[in-house]
Amino acid sequence: MGRILAIDYGTKRTGIAITDELQLIASGLTTVPTKELFDFLKKYIASEKVELILVGEPKQKDGSASDVEVHIKEFIVQFSKAFPTMELKRVDERYSSKMAFQTMIDSGLKKKQRRNKALIDEISATIILQEYLYNR
Numbered sequence: 077m078g079r080i081l082a083i084d085y086g087t088k089r090t091g092i093a094i095t096d097e098l099q100l101i102a103s104g105l106t107t108v109p110t111k112e113l114f115d116f117l118k119k120y121i122a123s124e125k126v127e128l129i130l131v132g133e134p135k136q137k138d139g140s141a142s143d144v145e146v147h148i149k150e151f152i153v154q155f156s157k158a159f160p161t162m163e164l165k166r167v168d169e170r171y172s173s174k175m176a177f178q179t180m181i182d183s184g185l186k187k188k189q190r191r192n193k194a195l196i197d198e199i200s201a202t203i204i205l206q207e208y209l210y211n212r
Contacts, residue, residue: 078127081120082205084169084197085131085148086110091197093205097125102205107194113151114158121159129155129162132169132204169204 080099084091090113092105108116120126131152134142155164 078125080128080130080205080208081105081126082130082167082201082208083113083132084201084204085113085144085151086197087144087147089194089197091194091199091201092116093198093201094124094126095205095209099209102202102209104198104202107197114154117155118158121162127163129159129164130167130204130208131164132200133166134169165208167204167208169200 077097077099079097080095082093082102084093088110089107090110091107093102094105095102106116131148133148134144136142152164155162
């Protein structure tokens with residue numbers, strides 16, 4: 077059984093989370109600059125058995141697509157060309173950033189640490205992955 081990798085795509089930074097090999101536990105992996113995302117994925121997928129990629133689908137409160145969706149669709153086209161055999165699914169990520177910020181507060185992080193947007197992106201990817209594991 078391979079791992080599931082979740083992506084919280086952003087135009088500047090992308091948060092990444094991963095499961096264990098049994099697909100039971102979601103853990104934050106890292107945040108990478110989006111311009112380096114493909115290089116990171118190529119190296120990671122070459123070194124670890126990944127069977128599924130989840131890409132967050134950001135939506136507005138009314139269910140319409142978020143502004144970043146245009147960039148995500150471009151990423152998905154490029155990803156499908158680079159990894160034609162890799163399964164990719166979209167997952168609703170509404171409120172994941174707010175939930176990530178609240179998680180930081182609940183875990184006792186100081187105000188300065190909560191300003192770390194890279195950490196918010198990584199936690200958001202973890203939340204996306206946890207929701208997927210819970211609902212599958």
